[in-house]
Amino acid sequence: MKSFTYERPGSPAEAAAAVARRPHAKFIAGGTNLLDLMKLQIETPAHLVDVNGLGLDRIEDTPEGGLRIGALVRNTDLAADERVRRDYGVLARALLAGATGQLRNQATTAGNLLQRTRCPYFYDTAQACNKRRPGSGCAALDGVSRQLAVIGGSEACIATHPSDMAVAMRVLDATVETIDAAGAARTIPISELHRLPGDEPERDTTLEPDELITAVTLPKPLGGAQVYRKVRDRASYAFALVSVAAVVQPDGTGRVAFGGLAHKPWRVEAAEGELPRGAKATAEAALAGAHPTPDNAFKLALAERTLGAALKQARA
Amino acid sequence: MAGSSANAALAALPEIAKAGPAGTGGDAPVTARMAFTVNGERRELDLDLRTSLLDALREHLHLTGSKKGCDHGQCGACTMIVNGRRINGCLTLAVMHQGAEITTIEGLGTPDALHPLQAAFIRHDGYQCGYCTPGQICSGVAVLEEIRAGIPSHATGDLTRAPDVSEAEIRERMSGNICRCGAYSNIVEAMTAFAGDPSSRSQA
Ligand SMILES: Cc1cc2nc3c(=O)[nH]c(=O)nc-3n(C[C@H](O)[C@H](O)[C@H](O)COP(=O)(O)OP(=O)(O)OC[C@H]3O[C@@H](n4cnc5c(N)ncnc54)[C@H](O)[C@@H]3O)c2cc1C
Ligand code: SF4
Ligand code: FES
Ligand code: FES
Numbered sequence: 246m247k248s249f250t251y252e253r254p255g256s257p258a259e260a261a262a263a264v265a266r267r268p269h270a271k272f273i274a275g276g277t278n279l280l281d282l283m284k285l286q287i288e289t290p291a292h293l294v295d296v297n298g299l300g301l302d303r304i305e306d307t308p309e310g311g312l313r314i315g316a317l318v319r320n321t322d323l324a325a326d327e328r329v330r331r332d333y334g335v336l337a338r339a340l341l342a343g344a345t346g347q348l349r350n351q352a353t354t355a356g357n358l359l360q361r362t363r364c365p366y367f368y369d370t371a372q373a374c375n376k377r378r379p380g381s382g383c384a385a386l387d388g389v390s391r392q393l394a395v396i397g398g399s400e401a402c403i404a405t406h407p408s409d410m411a412v413a414m415r416v417l418d419a420t421v422e423t424i425d426a427a428g429a430a431r432t433i434p435i436s437e438l439h440r441l442p443g444d445e446p447e448r449d450t451t452l453e454p455d456e457l458i459t460a461v462t463l464p465k466p467l468g469g470a471q472v473y474r475k476v477r478d479r480a481s482y483a484f485a486l487v488s489v490a491a492v493v494q495p496d497g498t499g500r501v502a503f504g505g506l507a508h509k510p511w512r513v514e515a516a517e518g519e520l521p522r523g524a525k526a527t528a529e530a531a532l533a534g535a536h537p538t539p540d541n542a543f544k545l546a547l548a549e550r551t552l553g554a555a556l557k558q559a560r561a
Numbered sequence: 562m563a564g565s566s567a568n569a570a571l572a573a574l575p576e577i578a579k580a581g582p583a584g585t586g587g588d589a590p591v592t593a594r595m596a597f598t599v600n601g602e603r604r605e606l607d608l609d610l611r612t613s614l615l616d617a618l619r620e621h622l623h624l625t626g627s628k629k630g631c632d633h634g635q636c637g638a639c640t641m642i643v644n645g646r647r648i649n650g651c652l653t654l655a656v657m658h659q660g661a662e663i664t665t666i667e668g669l670g671t672p673d674a675l676h677p678l679q680a681a682f683i684r685h686d687g688y689q690c691g692y693c694t695p696g697q698i699c700s701g702v703a704v705l706e707e708i709r710a711g712i713p714s715h716a717t718g719d720l721t722r723a724p725d726v727s728e729a730e731i732r733e734r735m736s737g738n739i740c741r742c743g744a745y746s747n748i749v750e751a752m753t754a755f756a757g758d759p760s761s762r763s764q765a
Contacts, residue, residue, distance in 0.1 A: 246611045247586025251593065251656055269585050277652045280613070281633050289586040293610075295657055321646075325712045330720040341715040345737025346707065347700065348634055350646045351653060481715065481736035 246283050253295040257459050258428050260294050265426030265455035267292045272457060274317060275351035277344075278360040285370060287377055296355075301459055304328070310465035313422075316355035316458045320410065321346070323354060332466035335490050338473035339413035345482050355458035358411050358421070358438065361449060362404035362508075363484055364393060375401045376446040383446075386538075392486065395537040395544045397507040402446030403538070406439055406509050407484050413473055415510035416490040416502040420462045426455040435461075439509030446508075469494040470559035475504070476551050487547045493559035497521035501555075503531065503548055524553035597661045599624065600668025606655075614658055615639045615650030618665060626666035626695045630739070637738035640696035640703075641665045647703035649737075666695035669702060678702055678755045685751040689742035697738045701752050704734045708756075726756045 254260045264270040270292035273279050282288040301315035304326050312328060323329055324340035344352065366372040366384040373382035383402055385393055394403040419435045438450050452458075472491045477483040488504035499520050502512035516530035528549035535545055590609040597604060599622060606621055613632075618624045618641070630638035632651045639650040642664040670676030678698050681687070688694045707714075708724050716733035717724045724730055731752050732745075740748065 248589055248591055249586050249610060250591050251610050251654075253657075273654075273657070276654060276657065277634055277649070280652050280654065283586075284632065291586050293654075297657060321707075321712060325710075330713065334720055337713065337720055338715075341713060341717075345637070346704065346714070346734050347637060347640055347647050347649045347737045348652075351648050481733055 247286060247289040247291075249290050249293050251293045251295065253298050255298055257299050257301065257424050257457055258426075260296050260299055261424055261428075261455050261457045262426045263294045264292075264457070270294055270454075272296050274353040274356040275319070275348075276356075277348050277351050278356060282361065285368065287368065287370060296457065307462060311463045314354050314461045314463070316353060316460055318354045320344070320349035320352040320354070320357060324349070333413075333417060333463060333471070335416060335471035335473050335492060336410070336413040336463075338471070339409040339475075339488075339490060342473055342475040342485075342488070343409035354410075354461055357408055358414070358458070358461070359450065359452075360408055363407045364404040365389065367404060376404060376442070376449075379445075379447045390538040390540040392484070392505075393538070393541055394507050395541055396511060396532055396535040397441045397509070398536065399442045399444065399446070401444050402442035402508070404442065404446065404508055405505055406449075406507070408510075409473070409475060409485060409488060409504060411435070411439070412488055412490045412502050412504035412510040414461065414463075415512050416492055416500050417463055417467070419464075421458055422460040422462065423452065423456045423458050425453060425457070430459075431456075432462075435510075436512070442508050449508075467492050467500070469499060472555045472558050474551050474555040474558065476547060487544055487551050489548070489551045489555040491552070491555045491559060493520070493556060499559075501527060501531070501552060503552075506532070506535075506544060506548060520556075524549050524556055528552050593656055595655050595659060597655075597658050597663055599663045600665060608655055610654065610656055612655045613651050614641070614643070614653050614655045614663070617655035618650065618663070624665055624667050627699075628692055628695060630693070630696075635739070636693070636696075637700060638693050638696040640700045640738060642699055642703055645703075645706075647700050664699070666699055669698065676702070677758060678751065681751040681755040681758075682748070685747045685754060686744070687748045687751040688740075688744050693738060693740045693742075697735070697740065697748055700735060700738045701748070701755070704731065705752070705756050707734065726753070728753065731756075 271290040273293045301317040303315045305313045307313050320340050324337045330337050366374050372384040375383050394405045414435050421433045421438050424430050469492045475485045475488040485505040491501045493499035502510050513531040519526040519530050592607050595606050628638035630636035634649045634652040640647050641650045643661050670679045711723045714733050716729040731749050
C-alpha cells in the first residue's frame with residue numbers, strides 16, 4: 246500500500262474542502278472497497294479524509310413522506326430500519342443480498358453506491374485496463390468476460406457496476422444529495438449518478454472529486470409487491486451475475502431495474518409498459534440493443550428468466 | 562482523540578509530499594498515535610497509518626488469535642467485534658477506530674474459562690485445523706446478538722417480523738466465514754446448541 250496522510254474533519258463542508266485542498270485526496274467511509282483497492286495499489290490516494298465523524302448517520306422522514314438516508318448509514322442499519330422493511334422492501338432485500346454481515350456492518354450508503362467494478366482485469370494490475378490506467382486498453386474485450394456487461398458498454402470498457410443496493414435505489418427513483426468544497430449543494434437523480442463508460446471509463450460517476458455525498462433520499466413509498474432477485478454462482482457471499490429489482494402493483498403495472506448487466510443499474514422506463522404482458526416482452530424491450538460477448542450472452546436469457554421469477558414471486 | 566491523531570498525521574505531511582511520485586501516495590511511512598480498548602484494556606500505539614486494525618492487534622499487540630486468511634474481506638478469519646458489531650479487521654484502518662471497544666477471541670474466553678460458544682465448538686467438533694475458528698466464534702457470538710436485536714438477513718422470510726434462530730438463518734449469516742476444512746455442519750450444530758442455552762445470553 247502507498248503511504249498517505251489522514252484527517253477526520255467534523256463537518257461535511259470541511260470534508261469536501263479537505264479533499265479539494267490536496268491533490269490525490271479521497272474520502273474514506275467504511276473502507277471496505279477503498280482499502281481493498283489500496284492494498285493492490287489500484288487506488289493510491291496521498292491523503293484520506295475520514296467521513297465517519299460528520300454526523301451523517303441518521304435516517305429521517307421527509308416532509309414528502311419519504312426517507313432521507315444519511316450517507317454514513319451502515320448497510321446493516323438501513324436494511325434493519327423498520328420503515329425500510331415495511332415500505333421499501335426491495336431496498337432491504339437488495340442490501341441483504343449483498344456481501345456479508347461483517348461487511349454490511351462497515352459498508353455505508355454512499356460507499357456502496359460508489360464502489361468500483363469487480364472486473365477481474367481491473368483488479369489485476371498486470372493487465373491492460375482503461376478504467377484503472379486510461380489509454381492502456383481493455384483486456385476484458387478479448388478475455389474472460391462472463392461477469393461483464395451485455396449492454397451499454399463501449400470499445401473502451403465493458404465493466405459492470407457491482408452494487409445490489411444501487412439497483413434497488415434506481416427502481417425507487419432515489420436522489421443523491423451532495424456538497425462540494427465551495428459549500429454548494431446539488432441534488433442528482435440516481436439515474437444520472439452512474440455513467441456509461443463511453444471513452445472515459447475511468448469515470449464511474451458524474452461526481453466531482455471533491456463532491457461529498459451527504460444523503461440519499463427516497464420518494465414516498467410506492468406500495469405494491471417489492472422483490473429483489475439475485476442470481477449468483479453460490480447461494481451467499483457472491484456478486485450478482487444478474488439481479489432484478491421489481492415493484493409490481495396489483496394491476497400488473499410496475500417498475501423494474503436490472504443489476505449485473507451494465508456499467509450502471511439498468512432501467513429502461515419505456516420498457517416498463519410491457520410489464521403486464523410479462524417477462525419476455527419486458528426484457529426484450531429493456532435489453533434491446535444489447536451487445537453481449539460469447540462468454541456472457543447467457544445473461545440475456547438469465548435476465549428474462551430472473552425477471553419471470555421475480556414477477557411470479559410478486560404475484561404470489 | 563481523533564483530532565489529535567489527525568493533527569499528528571497532518572504534521573507529517575511535508576515528508577510524504579516529498580516521497581510520493583507527483584502527488585500520489587508515497588513510500589515513506591506516516592505515523593500517528595492510536596488509542597483503543599482491546600478486550601477491556603486500554604492500549605496506545607504509534608503506528609504507520611497504513612496499519613489495518615487486524616495488523617495492529619496481531620503484529621503490534623501480539624494478539625494473534627484473530628487470523629489473516631485473505632486480507633481482502635473474503636474469508637472472515639479476521640472477524641472481531643468492534644463497538645458491539647462484528648467486522649473484518651483486515652478491511653479497516655486502525656486509525657479509524659480511535660476510542661473503540663474491540664473484542665477478539667482472546668477477550669471472549671480463555672483456556673480455563675471458555676466462552677460457551679467455544680465450549681460448544683469443542684463439543685460439536687466445529688473445526689478441524691482451527692484456523693478459521695477464532696473468526697467463526699467471534700462471528701457466531703455476534704450473529705446470535707444480531708438475531709436477538711431483530712436485524713434481518715437474506716434468509717428472513719417476512720421482513721416485517723423478527724427473525725428466528727433457524728438453521729437457514731445461521732447458515733446465511735455465517736456465510737462470511739469460510740472454512741477451508743468444511744466444518745460447516747458442525748459449526749451450525751454448535752451455534753444451534755449455544756443459541757438454545759439460556760445461560761448463553763449474558764455471555765456475549
Ligand atoms: C468480499 C466482498 C464481497 C462483497 N459482496 C458484495 C455484494 O455481493 N454486493 C454488493 O453490492 N457489494 C458487495 N461488496 C462491496 C461492498 O458493498 C462495498 O465494499 C461497500 O458497500 C463500500 O462501502 P464503504 O462505506 O466501505 O466504502 P469505502 O470503501 O469507504 O468507499 C468507496 C468509495 O466511495 C467513496 N466515498 C465513500 N463515502 C463517500 C461520500 N460520503 N461521498 C463521496 N464519496 C464517498 C470513497 O472515496 C471510495 O472511492 C463486497 C465487498 C467485499 C470485500
Ligand atoms: S472492462 Fe473496463 S474495467 Fe474491465 S479491463 Fe476493460 S476497461 Fe478495465
Ligand atoms: S483476512 Fe479479513 S476477511 Fe480474510
Ligand atoms: S477448521 Fe480449518 S479452516 Fe475451518
